[in-house]
Amino acid sequence: MRRVSGPSDHVLVVGAGLAGLSAALHLLGAGRRVTVVEREAVPGGRAGRLELGGYRVDTGPTVLTMPELVDEALGAVGESLADRLELAPVEPAYRARFADGSVLDVHADAEAMEAEVRRFAGPAQAEGYRALRAWLTELHEVERDAFIGANFDSPLDLLTPRLAKLAALRGFARLAPSVARFVTDERLQRVFSFQSLYAGVAPRRALAAYAVIAYMDTIAGVHYPRGGMRALPDALASAAVDAGADIRYGTQVAWLERIGERVTAVRTTQGERIPCDAVVLTPDLPVSYRLLGHRPRRPLPVRWAPSAVVLQVGTRRRWPELAHHTLLFGRAWDRTFDELTRTGELMSDPSLLVTRPPEDDQAMVVLAPCPNLRTGPIDWERVGPAYRDELVGVLERRGLTGFDAAVEVERLVTPRDWAAMGLAAGTPFSAAHTFTQTGPFRPRNLVSGVANAVLAGCGTTPGVGVPPVLVSGKLAAQRITGAAGARPPRRAARPSARTPRP
Numbered sequence: 001m002r003r004v005s006g007p008s009d010h011v012l013v014v015g016a017g018l019a020g021l022s023a024a025l026h027l028l029g030a031g032r033r034v035t036v037v038e039r040e041a042v043p044g045g046r047a048g049r050l051e052l053g054g055y056r057v058d059t060g061p062t063v064l065t066m067p068e069l070v071d072e073a074l075g076a077v078g079e080s081l082a083d084r085l086e087l088a089p090v091e092p093a094y095r096a097r098f099a100d101g102s103v104l105d106v107h108a109d110a111e112a113m114e115a116e117v118r119r120f121a122g123p124a125q126a127e128g129y130r131a132l133r134a135w136l137t138e139l140h141e142v143e144r145d146a147f148i149g150a151n152f153d154s155p156l157d158l159l160t161p162r163l164a165k166l167a168a169l170r171g172f173a174r175l176a177p178s179v180a181r182f183v184t185d186e187r188l189q190r191v192f193s194f195q196s197l198y199a200g201v202a203p204r205r206a207l208a209a210y211a212v213i214a215y216m217d218t219i220a221g222v223h224y225p226r227g228g229m230r231a232l233p234d235a236l237a238s239a240a241v242d243a244g245a246d247i248r249y250g251t252q253v254a255w256l257e258r259i260g261e262r263v264t265a266v267r268t269t270q271g272e273r274i275p276c277d278a279v280v281l282t283p284d285l286p287v288s289y290r291l292l293g294h295r296p297r298r299p300l301p302v303r304w305a306p307s308a309v310v311l312q313v314g315t316r317r318r319w320p321e322l323a324h325h326t327l328l329f330g331r332a333w334d335r336t337f338d339e340l341t342r343t344g345e346l347m348s349d350p351s352l353l354v355t356r357p358p359e360d361d362q363a364m365v366v367l368a369p370c371p372n373l374r375t376g377p378i379d380w381e382r383v384g385p386a387y388r389d390e391l392v393g394v395l396e397r398r399g400l401t402g403f404d405a406a407v408e409v410e411r412l413v414t415p416r417d418w419a420a421m422g423l424a425a426g427t428p429f430s431a432a433h434t435f436t437q438t439g440p441f442r443p444r445n446l447v448s449g450v451a452n453a454v455l456a457g458c459g460t461t462p463g464v465g466v467p468p469v470l471v472s473g474k475l476a477a478q479r480i481t482g483a484a485g486a487r488p489p490r491r492a493a494r495p496s497a498r499t500p501r502p
Contacts, residue, residue, distance in 0.1 A: 001478065002153050004452040008278045008480045009033060012266050014253050014291075015282035017045020018466060019456040021236035022073045022473025023280045028243045029076030030481035035274060036245055037266065039252035042230070043237040045282070046428055047466075049230035053409035055314030055363035058229040060428070062355045062365065063090055063325065065216040066467040067223055073236065073470060077243035084235035088358070090222040095323035097398065098187050099331040105323070106191060108221040121185040132182035132192065135169065136215040142166050143212050148462045151475050152440035171209040178208035190329060192218065194351075197369055198464055200305025200432025202337030210433060216467060224324065224358055256291050261451040263292075278452040280476050285431065285443055285459035286424045294449050300436055302443065304372045305429035305464065306340040307415040311366040311388060315406040318361055321399065326354045328398050340369050341432075344376025346387065350394050366391060373415050373426035380416035388412050430458040438463075445476055454479045 011027050013020045016038035024034045048059035064070070064087065071081040081087070092105035104120045107113040110133060118126035146162035170178055179193045195213040196206035225231040241247055251272070256279065257265040265275045281288040285302065289295045330336065330349035339345040347369065355365040368391055371378070392404045415426030424430070431437050442463065445455040456476035458464040463472075 001151050001482070002446060003482055004278050004446075004454060004480050006262060006277070006452055008452070010035070010276050011278045011280060011480060012037065012274060012276035013280045013282070014266070014288075015045060015457070016040075016043040016233065016237060016247060016249070017282055017457070017469075018047055018233060018236070019458075019469045019473040019476070020045070020280065020282040021233055021240060022069075022470045023282070023454075023456050023476045024240045024245050024247075024473075025073045025236065025243070026076045026474050026477035027280075027480065028240060028245060029078075030477065032481065034240070034245045035276070036240070036247040037251040037253060037268065037274070038247065038249050041249050042234075043247070043249075044230050044233035047229050047233050049228055050312060050411065052312060052314050052363070052411060055409065056228060056360055057312045057314075057357065057363045057365055058355075059310075059312070059413075061229050061466050062357070063093075064223045064225060064229065064232060064466060066220055066470075069467050069470040070232065070236070073474065074239050077239060079239045079243075084239055085231060086226040087223040088226065090224050090324045090358070092323055093217055093222040094191070094325045094327055096187070096191050096327045096329065098329050102187065104187065104191060106218050108219055110219075113218070117183075117188065121183075121188060125183050125185050125188060128183040129188070132179065133219060135182065136192075136211055136219055138169055139166075139171060139209065140212050140215040140220075142169060142171070143209060147209070147439060148212070148468065149471055149475070151445070151478060152461065155440045157440060166209065169208075171207065173208045174204055175206040175208050175210055176203040178211065179203075186333075187329075190333065191327075194327070196433075197306065197337070197340070198429065200303075200341075200429055200464070201434060202334070202341055204334060204337070206433070207435065207438065209438075213465065216465075222325075226359075228357065228359065253291060256293070256453075258293070258450075261449060263450065263453050278454070278480050280454050280456055280473075280480075282455075282457040282473075284423050284457070285455070287422050288455055288459075289447075292447055292450055292453060294447060296443070296448055298443075302424075303432045303434055303437065304374055304425035305427050305432040306369050306375070307372040307418060307425070307427035307429070309368045309370050309384070309387060309391070309415075310413040311368075311391060311410060312413070313364050313366070313410040314408050315362050315364060315403070316408055317402070317406045319356075319400055322354060322356045322361075322364075324356060324358055326356070328352045328354060328395070340371055341375065344371040344378075346370055346376075346378070346383075350391065352391065352394065354395070354400075366395065370415065373419060375425075378415070380414040384412055384414045384416070387414075424459075429464050431463075433463055445472070446479060 193203035332349035419426035
């Protein structure tokens with residue numbers, strides 16, 4: 001594995017999102033001095049929190065999967081997840097409501113889910129689900145360390161026995177047909193393949209290897225931190241400070257000072273100069289490349305994932321038929337993905353994700369996938385309010401009667417807003433996981449021509465989502481420190497170290 005060259009005693013991390021905080025903890029555990037600069041007043045990055053007229057909503061991720069990755073990051077400094085965060089299981093993980101009126105609850109427990117599939121679609125589909133579950137579990141086992149958790153210097157790094165195993169599991173086939181080998185009910189196929197949209201690719205085009213996202217959601221289990229998802233970066237930041245990190249909020253980077261191929265200091269918009277031996281950059285790819293003054297050459301330009309319109313509301317009433325995550329599927333499927341990824345049109349028959357936080361069930365977030373600004377250059381300033389009304393109409397027609405009248409406060413976020421936050425192509429989901437942007441072909445976390453800078457975050461390896469972003473911070477730290485060494489001993493849990501509860 002290639003590493004940054006030269007001294008690396010003091011590392012400066014740009015951004016206190018999940019990737020930056022993960023990198024900081026792993027660097028601290030390896031004995032580095034760490035300074036983190038964050039332009040906002042709080043940690044979290046895209047894992048944000050909004051106080052909306054007395055209601056509280058998560059503005060980014062709405063659940064936590066693979067919490068062992070959080071434990072690993074905290075373990076780098078002798079802490080544990082139990083020291084810092086209180087998690088509650090989300091049950092069911094999803095509630096799927098279909099256009100024909102049928103409803104399926106998705107459970108992580110194998111017996112409960114098999115019984116639910118039997119009730120929903122019959123014994124043959126329940127048997128198929130068992131086989132699908134075994135396949136998803138095998139995929140995750142193969143991919144976890146060799147692909148998701150690995151730094152790549154060349155496509156030749158793929159040539160390991162694990163690659164043969166992944167090929168034997170048909171990981172290089174297409175996702176939708178692979179799921180259909182196990183369950184023939186089209187509704188079940190949707191439940192176990194829609195997650196590829198998070199990776200920016202339609203299920204019929206995505207690699208079957210991306211079924212591992214379905215494993216994280218539907219088998220490994222879904223959790224929610226007490227205090228909301230912002231409690232996660234709060235906990236990581238608190239642990240980093242206790243381990244010696246200097247986190248400076250309200251500090252925006254203006255440019256990087258360089259001598260030859262080395263970054264020697266970070267200059268802030270307040271005029272401060274912070275010397276460093278190495279730097280970890282976590283902003284979106286174009287911003288990081290601009291700061292470095294260097295854009296790597298790629299044979300093909302980066303393709304960006306679809307975006308999302310997000311309606312955040314506080315309502316006067318509750319809908320008990322909603323779970324924490326409720327998927328409202330339209331009748332259309334393949335056409336929907338063509339609109340999102342190819343023709344650049346709004347969904348003609350929308351499928352929506354409605355999130356109801358367990359700690360405030362009158363606050364809701366409605367997410368509608370939409371084209372990014374490159375694929376569909378829509379005038380969102382003009383279209384946004386009308387599309388909001390269209391989405392509310394869809395919600396009411398699909399069972400949330402009286403929704404519009406119940407809304408007390410609301411906030412609409414469109415691709416135009418994502419772009420104003422510095423996100424390329426107006427999408428919070430960064431670079432799509434096409435074949436040419438996967439594994440060793442994804443934008444690398446080392447940048448040619450810069451000797452001591454590393455990238456982390458969803459635009460680089462391994463990719464999009466809370467678990468991959470946490471891994472990206474670890475991989476960035478390894479580029480500086482080398483292979484992970486022995487962990488420091490766990491500290492005894494201390495009540496005073498626990499993240500304050502709101």
